[in-house]
Amino acid sequence: MVGAPRSAGMREFGYQRFNSGMVRHLSLRTAGELRVMLVQNAVSDAYCSSGYYNFPDLPMADKDWQGADLVFDIDSKDLALPCRAGHTVLKCAACGAPFLPPDGAGEGPAACPGCGSPRHDSRSLPCRDCVAGAKKEVAKLLRVLGEDLAVLPEDCAVYFSGNEGFHVHVDDERFRGIGSGARGEIADYVAFRGAVPERFGMARSGAAGLPEAGEAGWRGRVAAALLGPKSARPRLVREAKAAGYGAFAARLAGLQPSLGARIDRNVTTDVHRIFRLPGSLSGKSGLAKAPCGRDLDGFDPYRDACLVDGDPVDVVARSPVRFRLRGRGFGPYDGEAVTVPRFAAAYMICKGLATAPPRPPAPAPR
Ligand SMILES: [Zn+2]
Ligand SMILES: [Zn+2]
Known part of the structure; x- marks a missing residue:
């Protein structure tokens, strides 16, 4: 059941109906008003801003932005998992027939076996591996938010996005008023993007102060990943020093996909975005944007979001x-x-x- 989000009166709402465009810049104050909007318009998708405004129903320039939740989007389609080609269906734009892509083609060029048209769009029926892969990224994100940025678990709400991934909404007043640029820095930080060797004790002039296992933050994670267990450390440190700055930089960059949380940076930096309303169904799947609760491992969207x-x-x-x-x-x-x-x-x-x-x-x- 859909309830009104916190501070509903300061948020922008929007919706879509089947086969029609987006209606946005709506203002609603109560759960009752929200239900009226959903029922009267027979909406396929309902949205709500992460931002707070004094005038949510005015055009963007006049809304008077007051802040926004910090939101992260993790999508299994961005993880480039090998299973994806096996559950991608192409749908012919000319005759409407769904068909499987030819072997190995994935979402690339393919002709409709029925009418020969090369035009199609694609839809994925994500599998358990996709869900597990996306959950792994959520877990990495939550760990960095908690350990490095002192975000409390009770301030993080994790939702199945309703289709192919997860949304993490952070409601922490320290971040509410920050702009796009600072949000981009947080996004890069949790994704371990743009790490420079100097921060990890490696300068062009030589190594001094390489990270130790057990250090807080990325230095500790990098120490564990690059400089190994205690017994191997002296040898690995020697090798890292001998290999030098360029090799160290390349190894740091190589760690990024496995250590960093793979989030969509554009989502986190957009302070005016509207997101699927928690509890509502997705018109792309009929599944709900459902809260995952504290037991992310035990959450199964194909059971718990199938309402x-x-x-x-x-x-x-x-x-x-x-x-x-x-x-x-x-x-x-x-x-x-x-x-x-x-x-x-x-x-x-x-x-x-x-x-x-x-x-x-x-x-x-x-
Ligand atoms: Zn066709
Ligand atoms: Zn899959």
Whole structure:
């Protein structure tokens, strides 16, 4: 169930309906007003700003920005996981047929096997590995926020984004008033982007003060990753010194994907962005932007964010990829009429992989 977020009266709201554009710059004060907006407009997607304004319903330049939550976006599609090609479906822009990309092509060029059109868009049915990979990035992010920036766990809300990843909303007054530039620095910090050797005791003139295991922050993490366990340290330090500045810089850069949290920097720096409203369903999946709670490992979006009921409904399903929801497997389907739980029908329809069955012909007029 969707509730009004904290300080709702200072936030901008927005929504989308199926197959139509975005409506934004709306102001709502209460959960009741929010429900009226959702119901009256039959929205497919609901959004709310991370920012606070004195006049949320005015154009951006006149809103009078007062601050924003610090938000991080982690998306499994940015992780370049090898599983992705196996659950990407292309949908022909000309005839609408979904089809699997030719071997190894992923989301690249491909012709529709039905009509030959080269135009298509792609949609992914993320698998368990995608979810696990994104969770790993969330865990890295939370660790750095907690250990290095003293963000309290109770000030971090982790949500399944509703489709392919996770949103982390940090509500900590220290960050509320900071602008885009400072948010970019925090984004680079948690991502371990742009680390310079000098910070880790390696200068062009030589090494002095290489990090020790057990040091706080990135120095400690780099020591553990580069200079190894205690027994190996003297040798590894000798080797690092001998290899010199350029080699050290390259090794630091090489650590970035494994040590840093892979976040979308543009999301964190945008202080005017509207985000999917917590608790609402995503029109791209029919799954909810659901809070993950304290047990991120135990959270399964295909169970815990699948909130549509399970009443049987009839659809014509064309999902070349098998998927699992609420512990049940579905598909693959090749254009057949099937009866499935409503949550599975919603998932496929939102992915563009199922349609309502043709209506029976109307009785002939007498
Ligand atoms: Zn086609
Ligand atoms: Zn996957």
